[in-house]
Amino acid sequence: MNQKKVSIVGVPMDLGQNRRGVDMGPSAMRYAGVRSRIEKLGHQVEDHGDLHIDFSEKKSSEKKTNLKNLMEVERVNAMLAEKVSHIVEEGSFPLVLGGDHSIAIGTIAGVSKHYENLGVIWIDAHADLNTEDTSPSGNIHGMPLAASLGVGNESLTSLFYPKAKVKPENVVMIGHRDLDQGERELVKAKGIKMYTMHEIDRMGMTKVIEESLTYLKGKTDGIHLSLDLDGLDPTDAPGVGTPVIGGISYREGHLAMEMLAETDLIVSAEFVEVNPILDEKNKTAQVAVALISSLLGDRLL
Template identity: 50%
Template sequence: MRIRVIGAPIDLGADRRGVDIGPRAIRYAGLTEQLQRLGHSVNDVGNINIPLPENQPTGNPRLKYLEPITKLAEELSGTVSDALQDEEFPLILGGDHSMSLGSISGVARVHKDVGVIWVDAHADFNVEDTTPSGNIHGMILAALAGIGDEHLVNVGGWAPKVDKNKIVIVGARDLDEGEQKLLREHNIHVFTMSDLDRRGISYVMQEAIEIAGANNGPIHLSLDMDSLDPREAPGVGTPVRGGLSYREAHFAMEMLAESQRLVSMDVVEVNSILDRENTTAQLAVELTLSALGKKIL
């Protein structure tokens, strides 16, 4: 596989600083070298230029940093589309989860029937009226589904980016009240940690792959490192206890690799300031390798 690594060190979408160092930390953990050992070729094109929050007006307190976030999304969308058109696999490193508005928009421009597997402790399905924080990283999946502020929804000039029936959230365990109502209203497929406890990771991922990749369609994986239990991934901005175990996360990635449906991937929310000895970044590399074909035997 030919892989294009793209860094998107944005921290405008969240309250806590530190995720802007995430792409550097993941690279430092040996991403390129280990992908090459798997037999992939790697084209690391560096980072998209992101303005510092200190240099930007916050704007609407219920849609913080809306203008620079949508501007980044437009640029990242084009970069990701270019990678796919050059027959390279886009691997986008965050940064907070607001970057996925750009990454998935870019994929959807090329793969119009793409499904999304959103592995996350949170659903990121808020809108301006439901958000308790105003942080846009909690609104991105709704925007991709065509729900929410028009500036977010219409990045790239069209909406929705993803069919709601092909969106699957895996590992959710911290949902806002208004967000819960929206998820039910729009019939979004959500596998909570209770579902994983009841049915097991194998069943849940098989269902997720069948839903997101319906009719043998392409899948984008968005991996938020806070989907893992904080004991495994301490370096995240919004940790929630009771997350995926080390092996559950790896098995989920291995199943995605075996499906051969994955066309793109982003890894987000590695917060190096909160991490311990780059543990979370190292785990991000390990999980990426599993998603891209590494096997135990």
């Protein structure tokens, strides 16, 4: 992999869901040595620190909606979009550390401003395609992909600039095994490419990534990776808020990252939902850092 300028941004957000602790995810990944691992690969790294989150906003939104903490989630994502956009303008690779998955709204908004046809690879146990009309909980961390597609509450879909940030035909979803009914319907309605764990079991991760890259390569001018650590099996990544058994193995995760690195098509990435309170000796943060390292070119030989 070519040497890059890598800009780390931490977003200690836990307002997009109910369980405390995920706000410590960026610190856990830093403690696991994310910067030194990247620097050892020859990349130039700048850590921009963490965005400020106002945890006093953990209450019902003042806006008339069932979405929890909408105003603060919107504010933080707008700030993140500005930050990520500036990083891209400087020719650096944005690496965003979460925090819950609601932060993907801001990351994708900031990146997509600089690409005509941004592709997105979404690795997750969940689809994150709910809206305020379909969500059983009102938790915004279950909505970021829908919002990025322009579906859902206008405060989220119009964030940073007023249009969809990514086209449904430019999205590939990998590792899914827990979908709500409204999400299933949206996947079918939008024709979104999805490789559930069923496809990974039958085809193998190599074929899934090969097909995903073939599908995206000809029609996108850059690919964003959004990786939720609950996409991995809880035996390998126990420190997540919504674990689902039967997920991607540690080795399958590395294979996927290594194959993505070989293409040099990934222009930005976020790793989210690391919750140290639920973890075992920082195991999940260490896994996240190892996957980040593989994505940025780390190899045994």
